[in-house]
Amino acid sequence: MVICSYIIAKACDMFEASTDYLGRNFSEGVKGATLNAIGSSMPELLTTVFFLAFATHANLGRDLAASIGGDTGSAIFNSIVIPMLVIWVVLAMGLKGVKISKKVILRDGLFLIGAEILLLILLSSNYITVFHGCAFTAFYLIYFAYTLLSMKKGENEDEEDDDENGNEALSWYEKFQFKSEEGRTSRSWTLFVVSTIIIAAACAGLVESCKGMADAMQINPLFIALILVAAASSVPDTIISLKDARKGNHDDALSNVLGSNIFDITISMGLPVAVFLAITGQKIDFIESGPTLIDIRVMLLLVTVVTMAIFFFSKELKTIHVIGLGILYGIFILYAIGAADYLADGNLWLSKPAGAFIDFLRQPGGIGDGLQKIANAVTGGW
Numbered sequence: 001m002v003i004c005s006y007i008i009a010k011a012c013d014m015f016e017a018s019t020d021y022l023g024r025n026f027s028e029g030v031k032g033a034t035l036n037a038i039g040s041s042m043p044e045l046l047t048t049v050f051f052l053a054f055a056t057h058a059n060l061g062r063d064l065a066a067s068i069g070g071d072t073g074s075a076i077f078n079s080i081v082i083p084m085l086v087i088w089v090v091l092a093m094g095l096k097g098v099k100i101s102k103k104v105i106l107r108d109g110l111f112l113i114g115a116e117i118l119l120l121i122l123l124s125s126n127y128i129t130v131f132h133g134c135a136f137t138a139f140y141l142i143y144f145a146y147t148l149l150s151m152k153k154g155e156n157e158d159e160e161d162d163d164e165n166g167n168e169a170l171s172w173y174e175k176f177q178f179k180s181e182e183g184r185t186s187r188s189w190t191l192f193v194v195s196t197i198i199i200a201a202a203c204a205g206l207v208e209s210c211k212g213m214a215d216a217m218q219i220n221p222l223f224i225a226l227i228l229v230a231a232a233s234s235v236p237d238t239i240i241s242l243k244d245a246r247k248g249n250h251d252d253a254l255s256n257v258l259g260s261n262i263f264d265i266t267i268s269m270g271l272p273v274a275v276f277l278a279i280t281g282q283k284i285d286f287i288e289s290g291p292t293l294i295d296i297r298v299m300l301l302l303v304t305v306v307t308m309a310i311f312f313f314s315k316e317l318k319t320i321h322v323i324g325l326g327i328l329y330g331i332f333i334l335y336a337i338g339a340a341d342y343l344a345d346g347n348l349w350l351s352k353p354a355g356a357f358i359d360f361l362r363q364p365g366g367i368g369d370g371l372q373k374i375a376n377a378v379t380g381g382w
Contacts, residue, residue: 001213004205005232007198008043012236014173015040015195016243018188021177040240041260042196043233044071044268046203047225052276054207061289062220064128064273066210068293069222071268072119072300073230074237075261076332079307081231082238084325086245086253087317093246097316101251107150108258109308111143115265116301123293124368124375128284130277131382136270143262199236206232222292223340227333254311261304294361294368295339299332 023035051067052060090098118139122132170178177187210229214221237260244253277283306328310321338354341347362368 001206001209001228001232004202004209005235007202008232009235009239011195011198011202012040012239013171014191015042015199015236016240017171017174017177018191018195019240021184021188022192038259038263038267040236040256041074041263041268042199043203043206043236044074044264045272046200047071047207047229047233048268048272050204050207052272054211061128061285061287062222063211064284064286065289065293066214066221066225068123068269069296070210070225070229070233071264072293072296073226073336074234075116075264076300076303076329077230077234078237078257078261078264079303080325080329080332082234082241082257083254083307083311083317084322084329085238086241086250087319087322087325089242089245090250091319091322097318098245098250099316100254100311102312104251104255104258105308105312107147108255108262109304109312111146112258112262112265112304113301113308115139115143115262116297116304119265119269120297120301121371121375122379123286123290123297124371125290125379125382126285126287126372126376127379128273128277128286129379129382130274130283132379133270133272133274133277136266137274140262140266140270143266147259203233219340219344220292222296223336226296226336290372291362291368292343294371295358298361298367299335303328303332 019035026035047070048067051063051070055063087098115136118136122135125132173191177184177191179187206229210221210224213228214224217224237256241253241256244250244256273284307325310324311317314321334350335354335357338348338350338352339358342351342355342358360366
């Protein structure tokens with residue numbers, strides 16, 4: 001897992017170089033929400049692909065739940081840890097704080113909350129079908145189209161990177177990319193594809209290491225994916241956001257996070273499911289595996305609402321916000337450990353509060369049952 005994370009980090013550098021050129025005419029905030037977000041979320045997409053491809057028929061529901069756990073954990077990591085690091089980097093550069101466009105927060109934040117509500121409802125179904133995947137994919141396409149339409153055309157058309165050839169410390173792929181003016185776009189697309197392939201190979205290793213660790217620890221792979229796979233697959237998001245922060249593109253740094261989360265929740269899960277089930281002609285029994293995700297999905301929505309409120313109502317993000325976000329992520333990690341121990345019939349002290357929350361959500365006639373009835377009413381004909 002460590003080796004795969006390192007490979008993903010290096011491939012991300014190549015990817016960022018390609019998207020930086022391909023998105024040169026995009027307005028601030030749009031490049032982060034589209035090209036950067038899509039490419040940096042490839043690890044989440046590809047881990048879902050490999051979880052489905054490597055799953056046995058008996059464990060298909062369990063492994064799909066694990067992949068969704070990885071996507072959910074990545075979204076939580078992106079919402080908390082990356083903004084925390086971005087603020088810290090900006091403060092270390094001597095600035096008083098980070099100012100974020102309210103427009104970016106409203107646009108991407110509201111779409112993100114909408115995607116999480118869709119996730120909360122549709123994944124409460126007894127069975128996952130090709131139409132579930134199509135519904136998530138369609139939601140992202142709506143967001144993508146809206147984001148592109150909101151772009152101010154021509155705002156950056158005349159902007160050029162004046163020092164792209166003046167940096168003597170260019171990497172090998174940057175030398176290849178900028179060796180001449182002619183064909184620069186096609187070479188950037190080549191780097192984009194090559195870096196994605198490398199990330200795909202590393203993601204296959206992440207999936208296998210996740211299953212191996214879960215088997216060795218005798219716990220549901222969902223919880224390995226929720227913390228470790230999520231952090232490993234979020235390396236590209238982290239690197240790109242930090243680079244944007246160092247350049248002073250604070251809106252791009254945050255919009256990449258939010259756009260990546262929307263991509264993780266919709267495309268990273270929805271598209272592979274739609275394609276896999278369309279090819280195999282089956283549906284996934286989610287009666288047993290679905291309830292293991294109810295608490296994680298609720299927590300994701302709560303974390304998003306809290307972080308969006310912090311970003312929107314704060315004039316500047318400062319040291320106090322770094323501390324607050326760090327505490328919030330620490331609570332999430334402790335909960336994940338406690339939940340894993342509780343479901344494995346362990347006796348850690350953390351399992352008691354986590355178990356109480358899980359039991360509350362799953363009690364007969366409670367939130368879990370209510371969501372299941374709504375989901376089955378909507379998707380029963382699927």
